[in-house]
Amino acid sequence: MTLTDRINQAARRLPAWPIYIVGVLLPVWLFWQAASGALGVDPIKALEDRLGLWGLKLIVAGLCVTPLRRFAGVNLIKYRRSLGLLAFLYIVLHFLTWLLLDLGLRWEQALGDIIKRPYITVGMVGLLAMVPLALTSNDRAVRWLGSARWQKLQKLAYLVALSGGVHFLWLVKAWPVEPFLYLGAILGLLAVRMIPKRFRLAA
Numbered sequence: 001m002t003l004t005d006r007i008n009q010a011a012r013r014l015p016a017w018p019i020y021i022v023g024v025l026l027p028v029w030l031f032w033q034a035a036s037g038a039l040g041v042d043p044i045k046a047l048e049d050r051l052g053l054w055g056l057k058l059i060v061a062g063l064c065v066t067p068l069r070r071f072a073g074v075n076l077i078k079y080r081r082s083l084g085l086l087a088f089l090y091i092v093l094h095f096l097t098w099l100l101l102d103l104g105l106r107w108e109q110a111l112g113d114i115i116k117r118p119y120i121t122v123g124m125v126g127l128l129a130m131v132p133l134a135l136t137s138n139d140r141a142v143r144w145l146g147s148a149r150w151q152k153l154q155k156l157a158y159l160v161a162l163s164g165g166v167h168f169l170w171l172v173k174a175w176p177v178e179p180f181l182y183l184g185a186i187l188g189l190l191a192v193r194m195i196p197k198r199f200r201l202a203a
Contacts, residue, residue: 004072004073004074007074008073008074008075011074011075011076011078011079016078016079016081016082017082019079019082019083019086020082020085020086023058023082023086023089024086024089026054027051027089027090027093030047030050030051031047033047034046034047044097044101044102045102047097047101048094048097048098048101048102051090051091051093051094051097052090052091052094052167052168053168054090055087055088055089055090055091055094055164056087056164056165056168056182058083058084058086058087058090059084059087059157059160059161059164059186060161060182060185060186060189061083062080062083062084062087062157063157063161063186063189063190064189065077065079065080065083066193067189067192067193071192081137084133084134084137084157085134085137087130088130088131088133088134091126091127091130091164092127095123095127098110118170119166119167119170119171120167122163122166122167122170123163123164123167123171125159125163126159126160126162126163126164126167129156129159129160129163130156130160132153132156133153133154133156133157133160136150136153158190161186161189161190162186162187162190164182164186165179165182165183165186165187166183168182168183169182169183
């Protein structure tokens with residue numbers, strides 16, 4: 001039995017619901033750390049950053065599912081919905097932390113920042129693009145939209161990923177290596193989707 005077979009066998013046995021439990025516990029842990037002072041001298045900023053980064057990690061993980069199945073034969077498609085919904089949860093919490101805890105629900109300042117600050121504008125584009133994806137991430141929505149229209153709607157995930165990568169890059173003033181790695185990974189994962197389907201790296 002190959003490594004791919006073992007991974008697929010394990011995936012068939014492991015349901016998706018534990019991912020939701022672990023995924024929900026992490027923000028709870030982060031909020032507890034912020035409240036207890038474990039996130040440093042600026043816990044709100046640290047909380048905001050960590051929620052956003054974990055959301056981006058889950059977005060990248062979701063993008064990996066299709067290339068893994070196509071080129072390596074690893075089928076993790078059953079987990080893509082949970083990864084996407086948890087990514088949406090984290091990004092919403094990232095936004096709410098900024099709006100409620102950082103800005104104190106000052107809507108005028110928030111709207112001004114969204115318009116004037118490009119990295120916030122791009123981030124909002126990504127968040128808004130996630131809303132229809134989250135609302136249609138169920139079997140009933142697939143039946144209502146039809147498979148073809150639902151598949152077209154899923155392409156919004158590419159906009160979400162690009163917006164998240166650019167948002168992270170513009171957010172970090174010193175431009176260290178990490179944001180470039182995330183954006184590079186996103187561009188690479190999107191690029192492999194352009195390879196004709198007849199080309200595969202694995203049988």
